[in-house]
Amino acid sequence: MFEKEKICKNCGRVGKGKSKVRGTLSMEFSLWILGLVLLILPPLGVLVLIFALFYSLYRLVAPRAVVCPSCELENSMIPLDSPVGQKLLQESEGEKNN
Numbered sequence: 001m002f003e004k005e006k007i008c009k010n011c012g013r014v015g016k017g018k019s020k021v022r023g024t025l026s027m028e029f030s031l032w033i034l035g036l037v038l039l040i041l042p043p044l045g046v047l048v049l050i051f052a053l054f055y056s057l058y059r060l061v062a063p064r065a066v067v068c069p070s071c072e073l074e075n076s077m078i079p080l081d082s083p084v085g086q087k088l089l090q091e092s093e094g095e096k097n098n
């Protein structure tokens with residue numbers, strides 16, 4: 001699907017928003033490892049594995065966050081053809097000229 005150019009209201013970057021999966025892979029991975037290691041302590045290991053499972057599911061089903069490709073701030077990208085976007089563009093171009 002065609003996506004319009006956007007501008008970041010935080011850093012002024014023009015481009016397309018980047019979709020990012022919520023949470024981190026390293027966190028997910030650590031939870032699974034921790035759960036497997038803790039299986040030597042049955043109640044705890046199972047609890048951590050259940051938590052890891054929910055975390056993995058959450059990452060699969062949660063809507064992806066749209067972040068700026070430069071500063072990675074969430075929900076900072078606004079359409080370039082909106083009045084606010086135009087204003088930001090003029091401001092960022094003004095800064096370059098100074």
Ligand SMILES: [Zn+2]
Nearest residue numbers: 008011068071
């Ligand atoms: Zn930005």
